[in-house]
Amino acid sequence: MSDASPTKPSDGDERPQINVRVTPTFLEQIDDVWQGRGFNSRSEYIRHVLRDSVETPTFDRDELSALARAEREIRDGETYSREEIIDEFDLDTTESSEEE
Structure with missing residues (x-):
C-alpha cells in the first residue's frame, strides 16, 4: 500500500487515492464479487467493503x-x-x- 495522494474525481471533491497490490487470482475473485453484487465499479465495491469494515465492529x-x-x-x-x-x-x- 502506498501513501495517500490527493486526486480530483469528476464530482470536484478532493479525495486521497490509495494503491493496493493483489495477486491476479485475488483480483479475479474481487471482480467476480463486485459484478455479481451489482456494483458499478471495482472502486465502488472496494470503498463499500472498507467503509463496512470501519463502521461495523468485529470481535475476536x-x-x-x-x-x-x-x-x-x-x-x-x-x-x-x-x-x-x-x-x-x-x-x-x-x-x-x-x-x-
Whole structure:
C-alpha cells in the first residue's frame, strides 16, 4: 500500500487515492464479487467493503468470550449495581456527577 495522494474525481471533491497490490487470482475473485453484487465499479465495491469494515465492529475470539462471560454473569445475578460499587470502594462521585 502506498501513501495517500490527493486526486480530483469528476464530482470536484478532493479525495486521497490509495494503491493496493493483489495477486491476479485475488483480483479475479474481487471482480467476480463486485459484478455479481451489482456494483458499478471495482472502486465502488472496494470503498463499500472498507467503509463496512470501519463502521461495523468485529470481535475476536477473546472479545466474544468476554461478552459471553458478561452475559452469563448478568443472567446469574453475579454483577453489581453502580451504587454497590460506589459503596464497596468508598468512591466519591461528586466530581463526576457535576460534569455530567
